[in-house]
Amino acid sequence: DAGITQSPRYKITETGRQVTLMCHQTWSHSYMFWYRQDLGHGLRLIYYSAAADITDKGEVPDGYVVSRSKTENFPLTLESATRSQTSVYFCASTRGGYQETQYFGPGTRLLVL
């Protein structure tokens, strides 16, 4: 049972490049989330999705794009990476709504030079 996986685990890119972070879950959970974690800020929600083809903005969506064509996948794209997007990115999912337990992936550590 793979659960929730993220790829790549580590990524170095340059300012202005497009980067896509992948998230895949095997539970058929309805809800999926993307967070970023920076020192001093805790976890901040970027985007979330309640189901396939339904996405919405979280607290810090600027500079990011998401899609959800299949229930199990929720890619996060940085269209033109900036240094301020250097962070650790976590994907999470819940079976139903927000009140339910969130299951987190292992994270992707992104460095933008």
Added chain:
Amino acid sequence: LAKTTQPISMDSYEGQEVNITCSHNNIATNDYITWYQQFPSQGPRFIIQGYKTKVTNEVASLFIPADRKSSTLSLPRVSLSDTAVYYCLVDPQTDKLIFGTGTRLQVFP
């Protein structure tokens, strides 16, 4: 939007009981209180969730007073492996899912 306030850090020794309190003065009637634990280089993981009074599982207890404006996560007899960051989460029905900065617990031998 219910904002949470937790101590930034706490220290303890192995075998002691640790209580971490979270303030959430603006908690709404339908909000649950959820605690997560995060180890370095890992994603957070669920510890416990409650609505009122007391909830206990194999890992921790959660105490919630009648006014629900605060909650206390209790970790019995901590070990070195309990060293982690603990997050209190309320108001998850919004699209913000505010985790805050959490409480960094350091357990010493």
